[in-house]
Amino acid sequence: MTEAMRLDGIRPGRLGEEDLARNFDDLHPRFDPHEALVAADRCYFCHDAPCVTACPTEIDIPLFIRQIQAGQPESAAKTIFDQNILGGMCARVCPVETLCQEACVREAAEGKPVEIGRLQRYATDSMMQAGEHPYSRAAETGKTVAVVGAGPAGLACAHRLAMHGHAVTIYDARPKPGGLNEYGIAAYKTPADYAQAEVDWLLKIGGIRIETGRKLGDDLTLEQLRADHDAVFLGLGLTGVGALGLEGEDLTGAENAVDFIATLRQQDDLTQLPIGRHVVVIGGGMTAVDAAVQSKLLGAETVTIAYRRARERMPASRWEQDLAASHGVRLMFNVAPHALHGEGKLREVELAYLGDDMAPTGEKVTLRADQLFRAIGQKLEAVEGLDLDGGKIAVTGAGRTSLDGVWAGGDCAAGGEDLTVTAVAEGRDAAEDIHARLNA
Amino acid sequence: MADLTTDFVGIKSPNPFWLASAPPTDKEYNVRRAFDAGWGGVVWKTLGAEGPPVVNVNGPRYGAIYGADRRLLGLNNIELITDRPLETNLNEIKAVKRDYPDRAMVVSIMVPCEEEAWKAILPRVEETGADGIELNFGCPHGMSERGMGSAVGQVPEYIEMVTRWCKQYTRMPVIVKLTPNITDIRKPAEAAAKGGADAVSLINTINSITSVDLDSFAPEPTIDGKGSHGGYCGPAVKPIALSMVSEIARAEATRDMPISGIGGITTWRDAAEYIAMSCGSVQVCTAAMTYGFGIIKEMTAGLERYMDEKGFATIEDFRGMAVPNVTDWQYLNLNYVTKARIDQDLCIKCGRCYAACEDTSHQAIAINPGRVFEVIDEECVACNLCVDVCPVEACITMERLEAGTVDPRTGKVVEAAPADWTTHPNNPMAQAAE
Numbered sequence: 001m002t003e004a005m006r007l008d009g010i011r012p013g014r015l016g017e018e019d020l021a022r023n024f025d026d027l028h029p030r031f032d033p034h035e036a037l038v039a040a041d042r043c044y045f046c047h048d049a050p051c052v053t054a055c056p057t058e059i060d061i062p063l064f065i066r067q068i069q070a071g072q073p074e075s076a077a078k079t080i081f082d083q084n085i086l087g088g089m090c091a092r093v094c095p096v097e098t099l100c101q102e103a104c105v106r107e108a109a110e111g112k113p114v115e116i117g118r119l120q121r122y123a124t125d126s127m128m129q130a131g132e133h134p135y136s137r138a139a140e141t142g143k144t145v146a147v148v149g150a151g152p153a154g155l156a157c158a159h160r161l162a163m164h165g166h167a168v169t170i171y172d173a174r175p176k177p178g179g180l181n182e183y184g185i186a187a188y189k190t191p192a193d194y195a196q197a198e199v200d201w202l203l204k205i206g207g208i209r210i211e212t213g214r215k216l217g218d219d220l221t222l223e224q225l226r227a228d229h230d231a232v233f234l235g236l237g238l239t240g241v242g243a244l245g246l247e248g249e250d251l252t253g254a255e256n257a258v259d260f261i262a263t264l265r266q267q268d269d270l271t272q273l274p275i276g277r278h279v280v281v282i283g284g285g286m287t288a289v290d291a292a293v294q295s296k297l298l299g300a301e302t303v304t305i306a307y308r309r310a311r312e313r314m315p316a317s318r319w320e321q322d323l324a325a326s327h328g329v330r331l332m333f334n335v336a337p338h339a340l341h342g343e344g345k346l347r348e349v350e351l352a353y354l355g356d357d358m359a360p361t362g363e364k365v366t367l368r369a370d371q372l373f374r375a376i377g378q379k380l381e382a383v384e385g386l387d388l389d390g391g392k393i394a395v396t397g398a399g400r401t402s403l404d405g406v407w408a409g410g411d412c413a414a415g416g417e418d419l420t421v422t423a424v425a426e427g428r429d430a431a432e433d434i435h436a437r438l439n440a
Numbered sequence: 441m442a443d444l445t446t447d448f449v450g451i452k453s454p455n456p457f458w459l460a461s462a463p464p465t466d467k468e469y470n471v472r473r474a475f476d477a478g479w480g481g482v483v484w485k486t487l488g489a490e491g492p493p494v495v496n497v498n499g500p501r502y503g504a505i506y507g508a509d510r511r512l513l514g515l516n517n518i519e520l521i522t523d524r525p526l527e528t529n530l531n532e533i534k535a536v537k538r539d540y541p542d543r544a545m546v547v548s549i550m551v552p553c554e555e556e557a558w559k560a561i562l563p564r565v566e567e568t569g570a571d572g573i574e575l576n577f578g579c580p581h582g583m584s585e586r587g588m589g590s591a592v593g594q595v596p597e598y599i600e601m602v603t604r605w606c607k608q609y610t611r612m613p614v615i616v617k618l619t620p621n622i623t624d625i626r627k628p629a630e631a632a633a634k635g636g637a638d639a640v641s642l643i644n645t646i647n648s649i650t651s652v653d654l655d656s657f658a659p660e661p662t663i664d665g666k667g668s669h670g671g672y673c674g675p676a677v678k679p680i681a682l683s684m685v686s687e688i689a690r691a692e693a694t695r696d697m698p699i700s701g702i703g704g705i706t707t708w709r710d711a712a713e714y715i716a717m718s719c720g721s722v723q724v725c726t727a728a729m730t731y732g733f734g735i736i737k738e739m740t741a742g743l744e745r746y747m748d749e750k751g752f753a754t755i756e757d758f759r760g761m762a763v764p765n766v767t768d769w770q771y772l773n774l775n776y777v778t779k780a781r782i783d784q785d786l787c788i789k790c791g792r793c794y795a796a797c798e799d800t801s802h803q804a805i806a807i808n809p810g811r812v813f814e815v816i817d818e819e820c821v822a823c824n825l826c827v828d829v830c831p832v833e834a835c836i837t838m839e840r841l842e843a844g845t846v847d848p849r850t851g852k853v854v855e856a857a858p859a860d861w862t863t864h865p866n867n868p869m870a871q872a873a874e
Contacts, residue, residue: 033833034832034833041509041511042509045731045732045734045735047732047734060737062734063734063737063738066707066731066735066738067738067741067742069707070707070708070709070738070742071707071709072708072741072742072745072746074745075738075741075742075745078741079737079741
């Protein structure tokens with residue numbers, strides 16, 4: 001423990017450059033070729049494989065693993081990209097322990113699934129590092145499509161549309177494309193500026209223009225987009241963050257986890273990034289875990305995740321929970337924030353214990369806290385003219401909204417889990433639906 | 441993008457991958473599924489003569505040999521030719537060929553060694569619209585006891601005779617399928633050529649007993665306490681098959697004979713190796729029986745990528761390219777001197793190279809302090825055993841000594857000019873170099 005770690009308040013430089021570099025290094029380093037072959041040889045090439053069923057993009061996993069076995073990781077990559085053009089990012093960030101790897105028959109047989117995620121990364125990295133982009137555009141159709149949001153859904157949609165020969169313009173509010181891949185995922189899952197490298201690689205298809213700094217609702221209206229284009233796809237994500245609604249929430253140090261992660265991801269020099277000595281994260285999803293673990297990696301002395309329900313209900317997988325615990329993050333269950341205390345600056349967080357019925361038991365506990373991160377979920381920032389379903393854009397079929405010629409997918413659309421891989425599937429399927437419509 | 445289409449003795453298919461005559465091609469249902477999955481062609485499971493069909497055992501037909509993690513390496517079978525009526529098969533062949541006109545439909549046939557039997561069945565097969573026939577002179581079990589299958593394939597005169605009948609009674613291309621259960625594979629191939637065969641295919645299965653049950657003392661697979669030898673196939677037989685293919689591809693009398701390669705083809709790479717060894721089509725069975733028809737996607741995508749990377753536009757562009765490099769031992773360059781080199785960064789210090797070399801070879805590896813394994817050049821004969829047993833790929837490599845350097849083992853200067861056994865002083869038959 002460095003001396004800087006024992007200083008109260010929110011301050012940078014708790015850890016030195018070397019420690020930070022090690023802490024934020026690749027969580028799952030890439031397999032070397034021998035490791036990849038050993039891992040690939042464990043695949044049974046199951047018929048109607050459960051792993052494929054468990055993958056929202058339905059990658060032909062046994063086929064791509066067999067292609068690695070047969071000495072062609074690039075052919076494996078093609079199999080992956082055919083279904084999931086962001087297969088490289090998904091290999092890094094998918095909660096495989098609840099998707100393909102949970103379904104692997106070797107998980108059932110031995111408790112040790114085939115390491116599908118790392119094999120997928122091995123394959124996709126092989127092709128991308130060779131600079132190969134295996135798709136080319138169909139003849140120009142003369143049709144134009146507006147895609148709002150350069151996150152996983154928007155990018156997947158744009159790529160598939162471009163392949164079919166349509167001209168795509170992507171509008172994104174942020175300075176860089178990538179969406180949550182660029183701004184919302186733990187740095188150690190996607191180091192070396194992978195998100196931008198992946199966007200650059202994806203754009204090699206041609207026919208896609210990206211306009212950053214364009215936010216729907218500012219100078220960009222849905223009405224105008226519909227008028228100017230043959231179709232519109234909305235992959236807006238969820239950008240609204242709710243407050244806890246507690247006394248003391250205006251104290252310095254009470255922040256949104258997504259803002260913290262976004263700042264961290266854009267920070268070139270992590271020694272300059274301030275972090276509290278004592279950090280409390282409210283929430284139980286992947287964002288909570290990403291914020292908590294990264295707080296610890298930046299040098300926070302104590303980090304606590306406070307989740308209102310029991311462990312079994314926690315949206316973050318057991319694997320993610322254990323990842324947090326292994327970094328020294330304390331997990332508290334059945335607790336909800338009751339009050340934030342301090343004078344100008346946050347000093348402590350008072351938590352109330354909840355029963356299984358979510359009612360307070362009356363017991364309370366107070367934790368020291370210089371910094372608190374809200375990770376209680378994001379909300380859709382309303383778009384005028386669209387029907388909603390449970391606070392998200394209502395869709396039918398492959399992402400058709402209530403407005404003709406407007407599709408939606410990813411986190412902003414109702415249905416499906418809020419995962420990168422789900423967003424890719426929805427973007428891709430909407431693109432096929434748009435293509436069918438434009439061709440009709 | 442590479443073009444995988446093939447024209448093998450007039451039989452066209454969208455890719456060189458055919459399913460071999462075997463259980464996967466015994467029924468319309470299977471063959472339709474295979475074609476839907478992307479297979480380029482099939483050799484329909486062997487038809488017998490009109491009349492009551494053969495019967496199969498009602499106990500286990502297959503036995504297996506496994507590698508680590510229960511990976512199937514070899515499969516043995518005692519199944520006979522099709523046990524369904526001739527008419528049923530012919531009707532199904534016709535229906536499938538009609539619906540998949542672009543796929544190769546070859547029909548395997550095995551009838552008694554009598555002219556009338558062949559004369560009777562050939563027009564009926566031709567009537568299905570099939571693209572060609574394959575003469576099953578290979579099955580080593582059951583049928584051979586009745587004077588068919590390998591019993592014919594082991595007698596070159598019979599091969600020539602039956603082939604001639606077939607060429608006489610049908611216009612379809614005739615492929616003769618050879619048994620490997622013979623001393624010199626060139627002889628039956630020559631006989632097929634003499635009889636007018638359009639092509640040969642090989643290998644059929646190898647006589648085998650996969651294992652013996654040590655409680656019942658019966659061979660596996662066991663039928664009521666007894667077992668019979670079967671035919672062995674799968675990845676384990678590939679080296680045997682490749683060698684036999686090369687023999688036919690090199691022999692004076694058969695070098696222009698088209699070959700359909702069979703034996704352990706499991707991935708695109710195996711297929712490419714057979715093609716490089718002159719095969720114009722390849723046949724697959726065990727890999728499909730182990731993993732299902734879906735493996736064809738790996739095979740076609742893999743072959744296509746390989747060809748693209750190499751700049752081969754068609755199969756013909758690289759077919760046979762390995763044949764000139766297969767030679768007799770006596771012509772191998774004895775001045776090609778190599779030594780094993782161990783990459784210390786890759787070495788995991790398991791010591792398998794040491795055990796192999798110290799116990800069974802030339803005591804050419806030293807264990808230095810800290811389990812550092814190093815080659816003793818004075819002893820290394822470059823046998824390659826250490827490379828073969830090393831679990832780490834490319835950790836041990838064989839490096840060539842440059843001409844002009846001294847081989848520490850022999851004390852001789854490595855000569856630049858090649859020299860082989862034919863001119864070696866120890867060879868009593870040696871001819872002095874002029």
